Amino acid sequence: MRHLLNITDLTVEEINELLALGNDILDHPEKYAHRLEGKKLATLFFEPSTRTRLSFEAAMYELGGHVIGFAGANSSSAAKGESVKDTIRTVACYADIIAMRHPLEGAPVAAAQVATVPIVNAGDGGHHHPTQTLADLMTLNREKGRLSNLKMGLCGDLKFGRTVHSLIGALSRYDNVEFILISPEELKVPSPILRELDEKGIPYREATSLEKEISNLDALYMTRVQRERFFNEEDYVRLKDTYILDAAKMALAKDDMIVMHPLPRVNEISTQVDDDPRACYFKQVNYGKIMRKALMLKLLEE
Amino acid sequence: MNIDGITSGVVIDHITAGKAMQVYRYLHLDQLECPVAIIKNVKSTRMGKKDIIKIDDATFDIDLDALGYLDPGATVNIIRDGVIVEKKHVELPERLTNVIRCKNPRCITTVEPGIDQIFLLTSKEERLYSCAYCDTERK
Incomplete structure (x- = not known):
């Protein structure tokens, strides 16, 4: 039995296999329509979500399976003080696979310690979000045609941005990827991640100006400054609109640069950019569902 | 100053001078009923000064990971019938x-x-x- 807690739980070969499977699912969805018949997915979302939960659920339905679960800690026994481990022990009696989102970092690790079915981390606080990374990798692979030889810009909240942490972990295993990390001082990439890049000799540069960097990038990954990660509202208000990608900044970018965003966005990408052919963030949403289908097939059929 | 030798128990030697109380706390030695001696600032040819802790209990099961984390240069001598039967060098645990x-x-x-x-x-x-x-x- 395998879990997916961190994107690095998958080898590069396994990720490449999932991407190939994802491409096939995208081209021939009917081939997979009954593959998980009789299987049940439990979506345990202790924290709000639109895309991740619904895409997991849509993915399971499209594979012929069923879905149970809850959305929000208040609609589960967590509101009565039940521990994560007890919740997982219980739900594992009802479902074949569990996708869980939790506001606290490492909650899926605790879940996996007692789980008798595969656990998929659907986001744990500001820590990891591996299935978003699978969506991000499929986006890069399909829209840029490669996962190596990339100058990858990541912009916004790089401290609490779990999708950023997972994406760096995944892309740092491909050849010749350089990271340009654009953030305010207060929201820089955590030091353990930078140390790992240093140890592996992977080039990266920290920067504060999106305008100065955008013209060099092959892909730009924008992120939202997340109100829910701040203990102090004043800090959030001060930092939330540090970077706003608009038509003027897009004019500085390469013609084939792509713009990605894990969504939801607030102000960090102007709606002017939505019609730019380089904007890929809504395609990313569909790729997310496809890769969750590929992942569930892998975890349940292995 | 004389401290009696122990016949069966554990001697934690080569503790960095000044760290004995920390070791005492991390290893929960306060919970032991047996005699425990903390000797600070003992002369040492290798270290200049060192601390030593003697635990007079043959059943004491030392947490080498905790000791290794706190003071990876320390050594642990297991004493039985007045003789050192085992000497362990601790290191930073994985x-x-x-x-x-x-x-x-x-x-x-x-x-x-x-x-x-x-x-x-x-x-x-x-x-x-x-x-x-x-x-x-x-x-």
Whole structure:
């Protein structure tokens, strides 16, 4: 039995296999329509979500399976003080696979310690979000045609941005990827991640100006400054609109640069950019569902 | 100053001078009923000064991981019938379980009851550990 807690739980070969499977699912969805018949997915979302939960659920339905679960800690026994481990022990009696989102970092690790079915981390606080990374990798692979030889810009909240942490972990295993990390001082990439890049000799540069960097990038990954990660509202208000990608900044970018965003966005990408052919963030949403289908097939059929 | 030798028990030697009380706390020696001697600032040819702790209990099971984390240069002598039967050199452990706590207020270990506090060694040179749950680093 395998879990997916961190994107690095998958080898590069396994990720490449999932991407190939994802491409096939995208081209021939009917081939997979009954593959998980009789299987049940439990979506345990202790924290709000639109895309991740619904895409997991849509993915399971499209594979012929069923879905149970809850959305929000208040609609589960967590509101009565039940521990994560007890919740997982219980739900594992009802479902074949569990996708869980939790506001606290490492909650899926605790879940996996007692789980008798595969656990998929659907986001744990500001820590990891591996299935978003699978969506991000499929986006890069399909829209840029490669996962190596990339100058990858990541912009916004790089401290609490779990999708950023997972994406760096995944892309740092491909050849010749350089990271340009654009953030305010207060929201820089955590030091353990930078140390790992240093140890592996992977080039990266920290920067504060999106305008100065955008013209060099092959892909730009924008992120939202997340109100829910701040203990102090004043800090959030001060930092939330540090970077706003608009038509003027897009004019500085390469013609084939792509713009990605894990969504939801607030102000960090102007709606002017939505019609730019380089904007890929809504395609990313569909790729997310496809890769969750590929992942569930892998975890349940292995 | 004379401290009696022990016939059966554990002597923790070569403790960095000044660290004996920390070792005492981390190894929960305050919970022992047997005689425990803490000897500070003993002359040492190798270290200049060192601390020593003697535990007069043959059944005492020392947590080498905790000691290795706290003072990786320490040595542990197991004494039986007045003779050293085993000498152990401790080192920084690869994994620490329930020795230190995660300080990240957003870590699951802050609320989950009965959860083991697990840390993994990430840099031997810097004596750095990271939480197995949230990756927050601690020295």
